[in-house]
Amino acid sequence: MATAPSAPLRAPLTVEFPFTRSLGPVQSAFLTGLRHRTVLGVRAADGQVLVPPTEYDPRTAEEVRDLVEVAPTGTVTTWAWNPAPRRFQPLDTPFAWVLVKLDGAGTALLHALDADGPEQVRTGMRVRIRWAEERTGAITDIACFEPYEDPDGDGSAQDHVPAPHPGRFADMVTLLTVPARLDYTYSPGRAPTDYLTALADHRTVGERCPSCRKVYVPPRGACPTCGVATDEQVEVGPHGTVTTFCIVNIKARNLDIEVPYVYAHIALDGADLALHGRIAGIPYDQVRMGLRVTPVWAGDGRYPDHYRPTGEPDADYDAYKELI
Structure with missing residues (x-):
């Protein structure tokens, strides 16, 4: 609703x-x-x-x-x-x-x-x-x-x-x-605002398209496939599945993360679009497609700092192949 x-x-x-x-x-x-x-x-x-x-x-x-x-x-x-x-x-x-x-x-x-x-x-x-x-x-x-x-x-x-x-x-x-740089004030709009507000409560929400019934996370306010407005909010996750990933070997400026580390596309349970996040709590060379993960929230609690393995068996490829 x-x-x-x-x-x-x-x-x-x-x-x-x-x-x-x-x-x-x-x-x-x-x-x-x-x-x-x-x-x-x-x-x-x-x-x-x-x-x-x-x-x-x-x-x-x-x-x-x-x-x-x-x-x-x-x-x-x-x-x-x-x-x-x-x-x-x-x-x-x-x-x-x-x-x-x-x-x-x-x-x-x-x-x-x-x-x-x-x-x-x-x-x-x-x-x-x-x-x-x-x-x-x-x-x-x-x-x-x-x-x-x-x-x-x-x-x-x-x-x-x-x-x-x-x-x-x-x-x-x-x-x-x-030194290419752009400073501006960003206002995310209605759907992203709802998404960010939910993250502050350790919840992840998307919106369901009334036509194709797909749930998009983060929500955009409109279905990217059907082009129709979305307003039905759906809570997804918190667990998800790694669909694809990459190993990062270059240390980024102002980012206090030791290399190598892993960034992955993660399909949260109930979502029809994968979002990206860092994988930790497991050696980088053990991250794999199908790995089941759950969010670990940042110190201020406003967003997931990274995702760690849940300990569940890996998801079957057929369960996430359409989200790669």
């Missing part, structure tokens, strides 16, 4: 997937140069110097390797004011996002400009790089740009003369870690 709707839940959620990539000769030289307070571009087939440099000519698609040093001064080509900086942005006070064509470059570089207010920023203004005190070989070695007045006052003077890259760097940067 249908139950009264629960109050929607809301919680901050972070999706983070930092990854490390290797660098080609051009990007390696560019980032190594930044560590040494030097900006390098690459000369394209038409003679234009690209900053930031690319590995391939954007017009001919041919490899480009002719590195050229450009000046740390330049001209703002366009800008937008940022009145409320967010976490991990270059500055923690209001600033302008600017595209800057460095002297000697033919393309513009995106970065932050430290200015007192939008009235202090304009297209065509002269700026220069403010270098970070500690540099690691990343775009953040440029702390930001700052306004710069040419000694001659006509926008033509430079305090740095570009020269061909001398190839003097011995400590080349060869790897780059990209």
Whole structure:
């Protein structure tokens, strides 16, 4: 039977997937140069110097390797004011996002400009790089740009003369870690809210499709097969059957679990869709399809920390083959 709707839940959620990539000769030289307070571009087939440099000519698609040093001064080509900086942005006070064509470059570089207010920023203004005190070989070695007045006052003077890259760097940067991250507030909706609320009481609930009669866990509010709304709540488990599993041999950051360990798809009794969970309480090389398991709840009791064997005989393959 249908139950009264629960109050929607809301919680901050972070999706983070930092990854490390290797660098080609051009990007390696560019980032190594930044560590040494030097900006390098690459000369394209038409003679234009690209900053930031690319590995391939954007017009001919041919490899480009002719590195050229450009000046740390330049001209703002366009800008937008940022009145409320967010976490991990270059500055923690209001600033302008600017595209800057460095002297000697033919393309513009995106970065932050430290200015007192939008009235202090304009297209065509002269700026220069403010270098970070500690540099690691990343775009953040440029702390930001700052306004710069040419000694001659006509926008033509430079305090740095570009020269061909001398190839003097011995400590080349060869790897780059990209901190991909998304922070947002998640509201799970009616069906997932009921599911999460039940977990707090050490219960697992799904919803039955009124058409095909299958019970889906976690519930989605609609049958993924028939496309019709679901609202008949069904309690399942707590025991279940391992349908498939994998052995994890790489230790994840911020996860205090010794490797190797096992993650499995588990078909809870009464459910027609397997959910996933960690298997513990048994050597990793003894986990198998058909193993009967039961949840062990986390210290705060809000969700199963892992599943352990029940000691029952293994389930017959025919009992779970449709759930693999």
